[in-house]
Amino acid sequence: MERGHLSASEFRGPFDLETTVTSGQTFLWRETEDGWYRTVDGDTIIEVTESDGVIDWRSNADPTEVLNRRLGLSADLPQILEAFPSEPVVQAAKERYAGLRIVTEPVWPTLISFILSAQMRIDRIHEMVTALRKSYGPAIEWQGRTVYGFPQPETLAAATEAELRELGLGYRAPYVTETAELLRDGAVDLKAVRSMEYEAAREALTEFVGVGPKVADCVLLFGMDFDEPVPLDTWIQTAIEEYFPEAAGDSYAETSRAIRDRLGPRPGYAQTYVFTHLRTGGGEQEE
DNA sequence: GACCAGGTAGCAA
DNA sequence: TTGCTACATGGT
Numbered sequence: 450m451e452r453g454h455l456s457a458s459e460f461r462g463p464f465d466l467e468t469t470v471t472s473g474q475t476f477l478w479r480e481t482e483d484g485w486y487r488t489v490d491g492d493t494i495i496e497v498t499e500s501d502g503v504i505d506w507r508s509n510a511d512p513t514e515v516l517n518r519r520l521g522l523s524a525d526l527p528q529i530l531e532a533f534p535s536e537p538v539v540q541a542a543k544e545r546y547a548g549l550r551i552v553t554e555p556v557w558p559t560l561i562s563f564i565l566s567a568q569m570r571i572d573r574i575h576e577m578v579t580a581l582r583k584s585y586g587p588a589i590e591w592q593g594r595t596v597y598g599f600p601q602p603e604t605l606a607a608a609t610e611a612e613l614r615e616l617g618l619g620y621r622a623p624y625v626t627e628t629a630e631l632l633r634d635g636a637v638d639l640k641a642v643r644s645m646e647y648e649a650a651r652e653a654l655t656e657f658v659g660v661g662p663k664v665a666d667c668v669l670l671f672g673m674d675f676d677e678p679v680p681l682d683t684w685i686q687t688a689i690e691e692y693f694p695e696a697a698g699d700s701y702a703e704t705s706r707a708i709r710d711r712l713g714p715r716p717g718y719a720q721t722y723v724f725t726h727l728r729t730g731g732g733e734q735e736e
Numbered sequence: 737g738a739c740c741a742g743g744t745a746g747c748a749a
Numbered sequence: 750t751t752g753c754t755a756c757a758t759g760g761t
Contacts, residue, residue, distance in 0.1 A: 473742060563742075564744095566741090566742050567742085567743040567744065567756095568741055568742090568744090568756085568757085568758090569743095569757095569758085569759095570740085570759085570760075571741085572760095573741080573759070573760090574742080614757080617757080617758065617759090618757080619756075619758055620745095620755085620756045621744095621757080622757090624744080624745090655744095658744090658745085659743090659744065659745085660744080661744050661745085662743095663742070663743060663744090664742085664743070664744080667742070682742035682743080683742070683743090684742070685742085699751090700750095700751085724742075728742085
């Protein structure tokens with residue numbers, strides 16, 4: 450086992466590991482028995498903990514580059530936060546969660562995770578993703594235990610709808626198998642999507658089954674490094690009605706454009722802060 | 737028992 | 750195009 454750490458001199462600004470990996474951007478990190486967070490990246494097992502913005506890691510390989518990408522450590526967070534709009538709810542979210550970073554997770558697991566997220570609470574999405582890993586993922590031996598990575602597209606394409614319903618996926622089960630088939634067969638080229646202009650990329654992702662504009666936004670924001678997406682979920686829809694009523698449009702595309710114009714140069718970042726703030730009780734005291 | 741959770745597909749008009 | 754409605758499951 451290798452060990453190491455990343456200190457404040459190696460990335461700019463604050464970092465809050467727990468909020469970042471449990472706030473519903475990613476479902477690929479699980480807490481260990483001793484309170485670290487573990488994920489699998491290819492053949493690499495990575496465990497991290499954080500205290501006062503310093504990250505300690507242990508792994509079977511040097512995970513520095515992977516951590517930088519996946520945990521958003523290369524972002525200039527102070528500058529991003531400085532550019533947040535002055536609306537009180539955004540500023541309140543910033544005060545409360547400074548250190549929350551937008552992740553860039555592998556696209557395929559992110560796509561499946563957010564297909565599963567429809568009408569689901571965050572803890573249950575985590576459970577479903579974990580169930581897929583345990584039932585279909587590659588097994589890796591690590592420190593005397595077996596850890597499971599995320600299954601490949603061809604593996605989930607070969608699973609049956611009935612099997613996936615057994616795991617508690619409900620009506621999302623066929624979405625998973627059909628999307629896996631589409632990807633396996635090359636019906637959508639994710640590499641091409643990555644280089645598209647934002648709205649075209651969002652549209653392209655809806656080619657998958659179980660992927661509408663909201664899920665597509667999450668995949669672009671948390672899996673493909675896009676800055677623009679503002680996923681319009683139930684929490685943000687409510688926030689728009691309450692705090693940005695003039696941005697409420699007649700369609701997803703219209704509201705998306707309007708709210709993006711109001712959230713500053715990094716709309717996705719502002720959205721994720723507000724989402725986390727509201728979902729954890731922020732804003733309840735306000736009129 | 738309603739109601740809700742990081743919505744979408746399918747279908748009617 | 751836009752506007753319903755059904756859809757699994759578990760927690761409050």
